[in-house]
Amino acid sequence: MITSPDNQQLKTIRKLADKRHRARSGLFVAEGEDLVAAAEAAGIEPDVLLVAGVDVEPALLSAVSMLGSGTRVMGIYRQRWSAPGGRLSVYLEGVGDPGNVGTIIRSAHALADGPVTLGPGCADPYSPKAVRASMGSVFHRPPARAAFGELRGTTVALDARRGPPLSEVPVTGPEVVCLGAEREGLSEAALRDASAVAHIPLREGGPDSLNVAMAAAVALYERARMAADA
């Protein structure tokens, strides 16, 4: 039983709050019984598993929690990365909010067969907030990292206004739905080089755009529905 805050495993967990340390070590932390169970269901073994009251004093575990008190279990895992691909997947540029990145990983796991591919400027999918928002999907469907130019298949760039409604662009084969940051949108290079540019129709007088995670869910739903109907 760990009884000292100077324990090496607790020190590692504290360090993994830092994105640079996650990048250097290739490790990340999953907090809570649901996430640890999701890892197990995906057949992923932790490098370290700490259960409050069994492996570590509960107060010491709570003290290194990044998501709030009362954490009963924490695991240290190795980061895994997919290659881009699949019949349907998502590419993100400049999506800096880890909650959005994690939620999109969950939505893609539910609605598509390919990974979420992270382009420049995206939040770390292995940050505590992103892992939690993914609800464990990050274990089942690890994200990919690539530049827009490395994507294969049809690239459908979502823009707030440009192009036809998404439902009017036929699904012709494997495709990647591409989304940019909420205000800036996709880079001009992505919009220029994409196979198609399309928008999600919104009502007049409403917001200019949906939250990027909502737009991703709607787009994946629509493309999966169209592919099933085709």
Place this chain on the structure above:
Amino acid sequence: MITSPDNQQLKTIRKLADKRHRARSGLFVAEGEDLVAAAEAAGIEPDVLLVAGVDVEPALLSAVSMLGSGTRVMGIYRQRWSAPGGRLSVYLEGVGDPGNVGTIIRSAHALADGPVTLGPGCADPYSPKAVRASMGSVFHRPPARAAFGELRGTTVALDARRGPPLSEVPVTGPEVVCLGAEREGLSEAALRDASAVAHIPLREGGPDSLNVAMAAAVALYERARMAADA
């Protein structure tokens, strides 16, 4: 210029962090230039508007911020409530996360013409997190409060598994898409009394459900698309 933390307006802002005080007073706080601009665009006047360096010492304004430091402007506004209605709207039960409630208010403003109607167990749409997540849509499209039995028109209850795919339920007139909490789903009473029960098709082997805000966005998109095609 306010120079004391004991100022009455700052005290009011501090008290409005408490849900009970918001309920009693019928007031709420919007933080930040974007939200205050959204209120103005909606023609809503604040009861009090505090601009850092003009009306109040910047450090005192930051000290009462509920969303983090660096807030340059805060307004106190009166809560407004709609009646349920519209050709397309949303009803929520047990959605306790204020970020989800606010995001759904934004999505409904973008995709539907009716308000978000809050049933039992929902987060306060006028909490700081909900107001921020709404990105100002709460000013343009105030939420409603009602029990399931008070809804008018066709009620389409979303369930994780039951009923046909949502796209197979015809749109026949004004309707309310009904969603429950992420794990519990809608109450048995709502599922029993709804005009139709439907689900959003998800892939085999993926998550059991979408995040409730994703499900709401997908459902509103689908019903708006179907209504436009009808």
